[in-house]
Amino acid sequence: MNLSLKIVLVMATALIMSGCTVYQHGPSAHKPHRKAVKVVTPVLVTEHNSPNIVIVKAKPTKQACTKHDDHWHCKAR
Numbered sequence: 169m170n171l172s173l174k175i176v177l178v179m180a181t182a183l184i185m186s187g188c189t190v191y192q193h194g195p196s197a198h199k200p201h202r203k204a205v206k207v208v209t210p211v212l213v214t215e216h217n218s219p220n221i222v223i224v225k226a227k228p229t230k231q232a233c234t235k236h237d238d239h240w241h242c243k244a245r
Contacts (some may be wrong), residue, residue, distance in 0.1 A: 212236040220244050 212234065215221040224233065224240045233242040 212241060215241050 215236075216223065220243060222242045222244050224242055225238070226240075228240055228242055231242045233240040
């Protein structure tokens with residue numbers, strides 16, 4: 169093989185190899201992805217079946233209630 173053919177082969181190999189590398193963008197590549205953990209209060213879940221608790225969808229104004237997901241737990245009168 170003559171010298172120019174070797175140079176062309178080496179350059180082609182280098183070009184192909186450089187296209188195969190993977191670049192990780194930014195500092196987020198080094199941080200592990202954290203999943204949001206939903207904490208459910210067991211007391212509020214058991215209150216769903218309690219006769220002393222009223223579940224209300226709209227935010228109450230005159231009662232002391234506890235927020236739970238998309239509704240409120242209020243004491244029955």
